[in-house]
Amino acid sequence: MNTALNSIFTTLAEAAEQSRAQGDKWIVIDCAYQHLDALRLHDYPQVLEQILALVETYPELDYGGPGPFGMLIEAQAIAAYEGALLASLARQPSCQVLGWLSRTMQLEDAERNALGLISRARFAQLLEDVQVHPSVPEGCVDFAQFCQEDDQPET
Structure with a gap:
């Protein structure tokens, strides 16, 4: 693994630990924004893996919607990150990753099918x-229910 990336x-x-301790989401969000340009210089799959590991370690934190990490992730084709988001949610659900995945559901079904999503x-x-x-953080159940309601077809 790249020393600079580590x-x-x-x-x-x-910063995430400080955000958790102080109840201040802006600590980690601001830190991520400060490093966003540097993260763009690194291998995308490695960066994505590290982002998801961070979110899984601190799943209760709010990293922005979509936030700096979401901006970085969503700059890629959905197929480049959807599988990693699914795997992350299976390991450790978080509102953040669920939100990123939910945003991908805005594509029309025909386009989703064509892209293999x-x-x-x-x-x-x-x-x-x-x-x-078993380890869903507080608030994530409500957010998952909101996503269910939001993804219902309009009548």
């Missing part, structure tokens, strides 16, 4: 799985 994520983990039925099942996950 150094950035050590700093981000310290998850179906609405798979997303609905994922939302159910998140709600019963």
Whole structure:
């Protein structure tokens, strides 16, 4: 793993710990913005892996919507990150990752199918799985329910 990248994520983990301790989301968000340009210089899959590991370690934190990490992630094609988001949610649900995945559901079904992305039925099942996950953080159940309601077809 890249030493410079590890150094950035050590700093981000310290900021996340401070955010948790002080109840101030802006500590980690501001830190992420400070490192955003440097993160863009690194190998995207490694950066994504580190972002998700950080969020899984501090799943209760708010990293912005979509926030600096979301901006970095969403600059790629959905197919480049959807699988990693799904795996992250299976390991440790978080509102943040669920929010990023939910944003991908804005694509029309035909486009989702053409790109080989998850179906609405798979997303609905994922939302159910998140709600019963043994380590789902407080508030994430409500957010998963909100996503279920938001993803219902309009009549």
